[in-house]
């Protein structure tokens with residue numbers, strides 16, 4: 001896939017500065033370069049910029065290395081603000097906006113970028129890619145005006161790329177959302193996307209900011225909804241996999257994001273749900289549904305512990321293996337991953353915890369033993385918990401694995417495996433929401 005994207009020149013070339021060489025900044029920069037623009041990515045982290053100049057991409061995202069290498073002549077990296085801004089038509093802000101203790105988004109990195117913009121003479125448009133609370137654009141506009149930068153435009157162009165498919169999502173999006181105060185600023189951002197095939201939604205800045213938060217909230221709501229249906233399936237004997245299929249065929253509902261499991265994680269959903277909850281609360285509104293979505297998700301991560309108890313009794317001294325650590329496959333990201341909560345709970349219960357992940361370096365999980373294959377992680381264990389649906393797990397020889405285990409129990413936190421295959425390999429198999437008689441709690 002990525003090979004075909006290199007150098008797909010479509011838009012009239014512009015000079016673009018991207019502030020932030022993190023996940024969003026690098027994907028944005030590389031994709032814009034592949035559209036034929038001249039891009040310079042700026043970050044404060046000198047080591048990161050040095051690595052990128054050498055061709056070492058600091059994040060794991062399928063196809064990104066190739067896209068960066070294939071567009072090297074149009075893609076530069078710097079720590080220097082003046083060098084980045086020199087001649088830029090468009091300045092993207094793609095810095096992190098992590099949650100603060102209060103749950104509000106921490107915008108300090110955004111403000112640093114806005115405040116360090118030099119006195120730009122030309123007509124440049126500052127474009128917000130970072131996820132920010134509704135109202136941020138208004139404040140940035142005000143700050144630019146105060147600094148005598150009235151001629152500098154402002155637009156909101158939120159990102160909807162998912163980790164693992166980010167390049168495909170950027171270059172073949174469901175939609176491109178562009179919010180602006182002035183039409184010409186929106187037009188400049190739209191022109192930048194020439195060559196990208198997808199509907200464009202042009203709107204005011206506040207609505208663009210809200211579209212981003214609401215889209216993620218809608219996706220999270222679907223996940224918590226299907227997880228609650230799964231929990232009711234467990235209590236009543238239905239199979240949530242069939243239920244999701246049955247409701248997903250209704251065109252008004254659709255099949256996406258109806259995979260029940262052990263809850264959502266990652267760098268976006270947990271953070272953005274808190275940010276939207278706080279945004280509403282700060283405006284005097286109690287966002288009841290979103291609160292429930294968050295709470296259901298927290299409880300969902302912990303339900304696996306109850307399943308282990310019901311099969312093994314007290315977990316002290318038992319060896320439990322986590323298959324997968326990343327919050328989802330095809331990423332090395334463990335931010336807010338269910339594996340972190342599971343590992344913490346299991347260690348607190350006195351269990352010995354082992355893990356395997358093909359990409360995540362698990363050294364950050366203190367007290368968890370890391371194995372280099374699913375087979376090695378399973379040997380001698382009392383239970384396996386499938387945490388991340390890595391495709392490699394589909395090829396495991398479960399008969400051979402089961403023969404090395406102290407007790408053959410597998411909790412499939414992603415409903416990835418075929419219950420009958422596991423049962424015929426001698427396992428007690430339990431999925432999520434796959435009630436008795438349907439592949440569930442034998």
Ligand code: UGA
Nearest residue numbers: 159160161162163257258259261263264265266268327328
């Ligand atoms: C998400 C959104 O999908 C992107 O559109 C958005 O741009 C991004 O957040 C962001 O705000 O930056 P991402 O966090 O990379 O992307 O991952 P997703 O594929 O959406 O998965 C999020 C979590 O939901 C994962 O833990 C996944 O396992 C879980 N999930 C997803 C389910 O439990 N069930 C499903 O049916 C789908």
